[in-house]
Amino acid sequence: MTDREQVFLRVGRDGAISAETKGVKGPKCLDYVALLEDLLGGQTIDSSFTSEYLETAAQTFGQAADELHN
Amino acid sequence: MSLSLIIIPIALAAVSVVAAARAETGESNCSSVVVGTRMRNEQLLCQSLAQLGATVSRTVDSIAANWPQGQAKFRKDSQGIWSAHFSGSFDYERAASLIVEIDTAYAALVQQEVLSRLRERAPSLGMSIESENVEEDLSVTLVLNVQVGDAA
Numbered sequence: 399m400t401d402r403e404q405v406f407l408r409v410g411r412d413g414a415i416s417a418e419t420k421g422v423k424g425p426k427c428l429d430y431v432a433l434l435e436d437l438l439g440g441q442t443i444d445s446s447f448t449s450e451y452l453e454t455a456a457q458t459f460g461q462a463a464d465e466l467h468n
Numbered sequence: 469m470s471l472s473l474i475i476i477p478i479a480l481a482a483v484s485v486v487a488a489a490r491a492e493t494g495e496s497n498c499s500s501v502v503v504g505t506r507m508r509n510e511q512l513l514c515q516s517l518a519q520l521g522a523t524v525s526r527t528v529d530s531i532a533a534n535w536p537q538g539q540a541k542f543r544k545d546s547q548g549i550w551s552a553h554f555s556g557s558f559d560y561e562r563a564a565s566l567i568v569e570i571d572t573a574y575a576a577l578v579q580q581e582v583l584s585r586l587r588e589r590a591p592s593l594g595m596s597i598e599s600e601n602v603e604e605d606l607s608v609t610l611v612l613n614v615q616v617g618d619a620a
Contacts, residue, residue: 402613402614402616403613403614403616404598404611404612404613404614405595405611405612405614406609406610406611406612407586407609407610407611407612408603408607408608408609408610409579409582409583409586409607409608409609409610410579410605410607411575411576411579411605411606411607412575413476413477413479413480413574413575413578413579413582414474414475414476415474415475415476415477415582416472416473416474416475417472417473417474417475418471418472418473419470419471420470421470422470422471423470424470427470427471428471430471430473431471431473433593434473434475435475436589436593437585437586437589437590437593437595438475438477438582438585438586439477439478439479439581439582439585440475440476440477440478440582441475441476441478441482442473442474442475443474443475443476443482444473444474445471445472445473445474446471446472447470447471447472448470448471448472
């Protein structure tokens with residue numbers, strides 16, 4: 399596992415762009431929406447969280463629950 | 469992975485390549501075929517028309533493209549999207565087919581513009597290009613490294 403943050407991009411011949419962040423933990427990844435729109439000169443028409451975000455969110459929730467019980 | 473996005477460049481409207489066509493009759497009673505497009509950028513539209521062999525002329529609010537078989541006059545709507553008004557020997561099928569050809573040339577120019585912008589702006593946004601590859605379908609895939617603390 400690496401801690402570095404990366405963006406995987408595909409710029410299609412039809413002009414459409416798909417992007418995925420990797421190594422970005424939790425809600426911070428939402429900051430990438432505006433950053434990538436600025437970088438690419440475009441507008442987001444669809445977005446979804448992937449398993450890494452959900453895993454991180456679950457870990458955060460688990461930690462918070464542990465703290466409450468202790 | 470944490471977030472997945474689909475982004476459309478501002479030069480493209482998020483509509484189909486060929487929007488609904490309609491027949492129009494002008495004051496002179498000559499009918500023409502009107503085909504909507506997803507193109508927004510005037511300069512890229514002119515370049516793509518020239519690539520398809522048109523003689524292109526611009527006025528303040530329109531672009532005229534002339535071929536031996538007829539003319540397409542492009543006008544911008546209130547949302548900044550160009551539509552093509554065909555006259556001459558163009559029927560709907562030929563007009564729609566030509567718009568697909570223009571859109572293909574236009575989209576390739578948009579792709580190059582996006583890549584140029586990306587290469588130019590990435591460093592100032594704290595990003596560097598780790599790899600860049602042209603795929604079989606001519607899409608370009610890139611991996612960007614983000615300097616944590618500088619970006620996002």
